[in-house]
Amino acid sequence: MRGEHVSPQKTDSSQGSSQGGVIHYSDDPRDAGWVKQNIPCQSACPAGTNVPAYIRAIAEGKHGLAYEINREANVLPGVLGRICSRPCESACRHGWSGNGDPVGICNLKRSAADMKDVGHRITERLYAPTGKRVAVVGAGPAGIAAAHDLALLGHDVTILEREERPGGMLRYGIPEFRLPRTMLDIELHNALRVGVQLKSGVTVGSGKGATRVSTLLADFDAVLLATGCMAPVLLPLRGIPDGEDLSRHCQDVEYGLDFLMELHRGQNKRVGRRVAVVGAGFTALDCARVAKRLGGQEVTIHLRTSEEYIPVTSEELFETKREGIRIKGLRTPVALRTDENGRLIGVEFIQNRLGGWRENGRRLATPIEGSEFVENCDTLIIAIGQKTVNDFLDMRVELDRWGNVRVAENGMTSVQGLFAAGDYVRGASTAIEAIGHARQIADRLDTWLVGRKRRRVVSMEPVPAPLREPAHDFIPRQHMPTIPLPERQQLVREVECGYTQDLALEEAKRCYLCDLRYEINVDRCIYCRACIEVAPRNCIKLVRDVEIRPDGTHGALQETREWQRVAAIWIDNNECIRCGACFKVCPVSCISITRNHFVTVDG
Known part of the structure; x- marks a missing residue:
């Protein structure tokens, strides 16, 4: 038995890794449960950003790779690295009681965008054309994210935006001293360059000269409303x-x-x-x-x-x-x-x-x-606050008690083929929440269009040695440099300067790399206790049973001090700081390390 469960039932897919091992892919709920439970920053991110992976890439000086890892989830890393509400940092294990301040995850996201090579080329996986046409109403963060994902999945996507330029509240609601328009324009271009057609200055509504939603439903296979909350609360x-x-x-x-x-x-x-x-x-x-x-x-x-x-x-x-x-x-x-x-x-x-x-x-x-x-x-x-507006619809759509449009589990409204996402569904929220929800709805819209779901599985890549040193636990949080107060009279002068290379490296070292899964193979373990004695915390425990919840996550540990009742030597991920001390001291090499994260494969 192993100290942490690794499913014996893997999918057939595997490939070699850069470290010489084999990457396995698992659809076992226990492996998915491990990722959800043990990477709190990723679970807290509405877009599911693989935070440890991109922070590790920054620590290795691979800023372009870190940027790409971000884009896989949140589409606009340079934008969100400046204005994100940072739910990941509230969940960061480094910020738990006794562990110090959370890692500056958002600042590191920005550093990946700022420090990538000028000639960095974006690479994205494109699916074959489906022949399906989708209209997205609104070019705010939700509309951009959904359009980007739907285009990648092979659909012909058109965005209709009433303003002259895309971005929604990112462009028209956030001051330039927080979000430079040059960065916004670059990332919007990168999100739309995958074949999305943008029609700006187009009003969708029931008034004279407006494009009606009913017309869009007749002309397209699906319509996605992402108009946000555009009316102030009085x-x-x-x-x-x-x-x-x-x-x-x-x-x-x-x-x-x-x-x-x-x-x-x-x-x-x-x-x-x-x-x-x-x-x-x-x-x-x-x-x-x-x-x-x-x-x-x-x-x-x-x-x-x-x-x-x-x-x-x-x-x-x-x-x-x-x-x-x-x-x-x-x-x-x-x-x-x-x-x-x-x-x-x-x-x-x-x-x-x-x-x-x-x-x-x-x-x-x-x-x-x-x-x-x-x-x-x-x-x-x-x-x-802001609220949604529905008077532009030329048809009756079911609303909830707050006046927001109601959607079913698949993201569709009460009108066949009419979907909705972001703040238009959930009420006023943040950019990362709008992007996260829009990506979920885009995935469900894709399933409805093609009749099958792209599967999300867990990738498990062998890691030959620890990637973190115990001394990194004591590095203080690196604060964001800002311009002096006398230079803040201009509306367009960005206040935050961004991390330097040295600051980014120091902050990246602080990450616990919670995607690293340390496991003890009890079949090879000689019960010498060397790992327990060298552990800097109470992170390695003798257990006789572990609760496995229906969703695959681990519940309570039933610890024991009686050796004859020990079923496993368990590495408690809530305490583990991935320092690798146990790995280095083990005389029989019964401890393995894998990097675990979600990947999407065609269904």
Whole structure:
């Protein structure tokens, strides 16, 4: 018996590896369960990015390879390396209690894009043409990702985009000082170059001159809606009729989504000396930082709860504060204050106290009766969220209780052949979530079109020796260099500079390489305990049984101290730091190492 299960039932596919071993492919659920359970960063990534593999490539100086590994999953690595919400870092095993700070996964993603050779050639696996035609409505991150994948799978794909240029919120919602348009343009070109036809300046809707969805369904084999959340959530205030747009009530009030989109369409935007931003997400922070660059002298972000509960990265919050923007919590706006000419002079708030927890994991804010107060301001920017718009549809489509389109398990709406993906289905989220969901829907749409599913199996590649040293566990997290504060007046000057070669190498060394699977072959083990004694942590255990859950993941270990009851010497991956000490000390070479990850093969 081996310390960790390796399925005896493999698929017939195998090939030689660069290290001289044989790569095996397994469709056993226990091997798939191992990957899901033991690579927490990859499991947390909505796009399923093979994080350890690309970080290892960076450590080896193979930035082009690292970039390609990223593109297999997230399509736009140079973009996401700058603006991703980083769910992988929250899950990183290096950031668990007692292990230090999580690895700078997002910063390393960017370094792969920045440091690849100028002449790097992108290689992608193309399937034979299927003869099927798909229309994708919307060229935001979800539409781009889905179109890219569907084109790779052999379908003839056309994107229809109402704006003059592709990118969606990446281009029109995120400031250039966070996302340079040169990088965005390059990666969009690379995503569409596989044969996707882009038709920009095309409105899909039911109005005069618009292209109707029903027409697309008649002309194409399938239609995918990826229009995102393009309407701001309105702020209810005292004295304003329900559902009325505040920006029409007072010229000094703007909604954050419109504010950013108009700016990036080329309109001249102005703000007053004192700017109040209401909101708690990336859009609110972006609006505040833009307002500062447009001349706002006193820019303040107002939160219903407190900054420790808002869904933004600590780095973005830190840079926002560094730029002189104040953040005030525990307040909800209840009314506008205007002068006799109707110009804004302030916002009335009510004080809150923290309550319990909402269903989405966010903290509740409970208003305190009689605690109203006024904050003076000349400009109010409201950035409390976005919602989907469905009035462009010329047919009835089933919606959920939030007004988002409802899709079946295969990604199809209640209309035959009409699919939907990204924020248009799930509500406002992040770019990586939109890309991840769109890729899932594209896979299911492909299955519907061709009548079979491309299979995902586990690749297990032998690794001849440990790839990590114990000393790497003590390398501190490398912080992202930024430009000095006096140089941040421009809207287009990128604030983050990117890692240097040395910083990228040091940060890459920190990764635990959780895709490496250390196993002990009990049939060869002589029970000398050398591996247990040399282990830097309690990572090698004597067990008499291991729970295997229905999904293939491992459950509880039943440890024992009685040798006659030992069924396996088990390497606990939650404790293992892949230092290789056990591998090096074993006198009978009963410990093996394999690199495990998902690959897709034709069904």
